[in-house]
Amino acid sequence: MSSLKERKVAARQTTSSRDVEWVPSICNFCSTVCNVRVGVKTIDGKKTAVKIEGNPNSPLNRGKTCARGQAGLRQTYDAQRLTIPLIRVSGSKRGEWNFRPASWEEAYGYVMSKLEEHQVRPWEMSMVGGWTSCVFYMPLALSFVFSTGIPNIVASPMQQCVAAGHFGNDLVTGNFNFHDEVLADFENAKYILLSMTNSGVAAASTSRLVRFAEAKKRGAKVVVLDPRLSETAAKADEWLPIKPGTDGAFFLALIHIMLRKDLYDEEFLIKHTNMPFLALENQGMVVPLMESDEQGFPTSFRVLDRISGEVRQLPGYSNTNAVDKEGKNLVPALEVPPGFTLDGHKVKTIFQYMLEQTAKFTPAWAEQETGLPAATIERIALEFGQTRPALVDPGWHGARYENILNTRRLQAVLQALVGGFDTPGGWLMSGEYHEKLLAFLKAKQEGKEVPVLSLPGLQFPLTAAGKFFNPAEWSHGHPSFAMAKSMADKAEGKPGVIFPAFSDYGLEEAVEGKLMFNGEPYRIKALLMNAANPVRHFYPDTRWKNILTHPNMGLVVAIDIVPSDTAAYADVILPNQNYIERDEPFLYGAGPATDLALTTRFSAVEPQPQTKGTADILFEFAIGFGALDKFMETISAFSGYDLAEIKEEVGKATNGEQTFTQAIRSVSFKHHARNLGLTPDQLEKTLREKGVLVVEAKEKLMEHAAICRQLPVPTPSGRIEIYSLLLAGFVRQEGYRINWDPGLVYMPPALNQEKKPDEFFFTYGKTPTVSYASTNSNNPILMALSKAKEDEFMGLWIHPQRASLLNIMTGDTVTVENCLSGQKVQINAFVTEMIRPDTVFMSSSFGTENPLLKYSSGVGTALNRLVPYQVEPIVSAFKTQEFTVRVTK
């Protein structure tokens, strides 16, 4: 028998992270973009990633990372990784996995020959990007299409999430960032209200979750609106199982009460919003008294000064209403006396008009809409209005109903009523956003142009997407196919889509040859997809399968890491380095972190030898299209990078001395180092050591760059726009429609309320272990965690009362039929008290099809097999829950 000591030594189990070298990176398993570090060591003679941890230096995720962040490293070693370029075996059909390995030269050559064979003109191509493409390669993707004349990008987060949700908030605040928008300051809020967002908090966005957890520990009151008891709702002090699609009615009732009981931040409304602006009613529309320049930008507004009793003129773009155009101080009145007239017109303040507009939105009315008791709604309004800081979470993921933009906008209006922007416990703008805003305001003052990618908030999408909509921006005179479709709609008297930014609207028609522009068919014949999985991300799957397999589709190229469901429909597959393997071509801001910070990825392990970075692939295509010079010039113009430096570094890449990724990375380091007063080597060393460099802490930024208090926001007026000038512009341009009413309105969801016993409202949401419609489900650890909760994660949630009527028990396979479209899916039932009896729920995370996805293929049911193609008319947001379903055993 050995001694006790020996036994103990023998028992010492090592851990994976022992003796590792930590390499900083950024998680790629969802768009929260957490800062992580990858532990690597040599195993079997090969440098191997063995553990991931949250980066403790991160102001974003504070050293934490979720199950996906932890398990993500296994993607690198997925046995089915795409490791060599693949070309479809001739004679095989798209959708079949029938490829032959090829060299990169052969793959590029094949692409060029197919483009030639099908005589693809620039506007007859479209890029298709996933969120990875959007977050990390926006400068390249935009520069690529503008230098090659391709006016089309379809980006998967837009109609599902960014345009279809955040844009509603943004109409009020002027904000807009890629993906993460604002950070809700949960940890300093005392009252937190959440609506339609399991994904953004508990299921799981780590940057928000670490802050939400602090709120829970501190005992902040949490109220969650959700038809089912989600992970987030489980943490609520009050779970309000609202009738699906009626959250807007709940918010309007809150606004109704808060305006009437003076439960708003009066000083904030007077100084920083357009509530005191004088307006009049014209043909039933409320119109502010304002003047504008030739481009339509406001140059003055009018208010009634409470002190002098005079009507004064305010500047057109400003953060404050406390100083008039002549520089004199004033205190604008929120209300003018009854019978007040100006130049013979009956005039009131926006505030007064909003009182009138909200008169009908009483708690009793909201009870009828939402199914929640009027007394509860009234109590929540009083609690929210009387507690400071009170916070309504801006929400994550949108889509769902035609009213989504209105609902998300109402959330921002509620936040405005409590004055919570860039204040503790309020909506905090990111460090990067503040930096862009400061630079933009400085340039504006000096009359200088700002590079497109440095435009703050809404200025960016309005400018960038605006280029795609304007035929004059393109030498061939074609706007995006989505805008062409919208124009064709309008010509036929249909509403079309006002702002189809990076949308798939009209793509199917363009492929089928049914879309006309200037009397000619506007065709799409080729798709270049980067980190995109539209067969799962878009609605419905059959539409994209038709697009991809249509005989008119001449070429489909997919850049990807794993054999996604969509990659199976490609003609050419170009294998990409994954996030653990690659050096990124750029430095990035730290997502929605409130500190101004810089971060990037460092290659932790050797990439698979035949894989390439996206920058290299796009450069090769630019060279193939004869657009290299223009590509470099556009990168410089959009990013503000030095053109000579780009040319020098890219020159070395064309000579084969380095990769194009290295070339752009080098330029990016030089650019940022110069701005920081460092050498590129110093910057590189710091980032390699820490992963994140905090350039200016939040506290410092708040001293000089807080929105509203110090800086105007990127709305047309610079104020928080409770009355939306942008929407008012839509009314002028398109005529009135409730969707773009600039005031406060309610849009009920278009749902059959008189349902039969087997008919239900339909809802979906996210699980913490797999991202939305993602290929990251093909992960052995995440799939093991998911399968252990198969009922909750993969089942159709149905209430026992209704389930027993239909003789359905947990585990039974049931058929769910869309009552609007007839689409049918099969799914196992999960009978639970955690959902409204009139509603069913399923997760959006499962149901992949490609058999090569060994762990996830065939597991669970795909959401997009049940959802038809329905979009709303502002941004073509998907109406993914605007139908009822029939459930049968």
Next chain:
Amino acid sequence: MSRYGMVIDLRSCVGCQACSAACALENQTPYWSDKWRTKVMDIQKGEYPSTGRYFVPTICMHCEEPACMTVCPSKATFKSDEGFVLVNYDTCLGCKACMAACPYGARYVYDKKDVAQEKEVYGEASQHKKVHVDKCTFCQDRVTRGLEPACVSTCPTLSRQFGDLDDPTSTVGKAVSSGLAKPLRPDLGTKPRVYYIY
């Protein structure tokens, strides 16, 4: 010497399972057989609309009076200098007496299939080369390097805290001494070093 222990705050746990994933990767637990050293129970109670949903992480309690140790015929289960309840893989007979004795269900068998699978996944870096009854080590290998256990280190809700229970200034010390954090089933007399705030 520190008396290490863990406090699990149920108020903030959302059941995201980052802990399970971190542990699986750090300690090479057999996720392929759905065996975990730490898991999060998802407990649903009550009738709509008063339904409650509770997330309860489970893990070895590292008892000061471990029932599993008392019954181990080969003395393979022992307490380390840090007070962690560990298993000597070399001397474990795989008799499962400890599994029957543990009132918290914290142990599982790392069987032949698991050993083979681990070798396939991790190659020469595999940590479990023999069949044995496995359990949480409180990440002794990390703690002795001055780090927190993997599950604590990654927990996005800060639900898990680790430290010296005897240190009145530590988060865990404060939570336990104030009575805020309580052990599970103290009546069993095992004196757990894992406490819960609920």
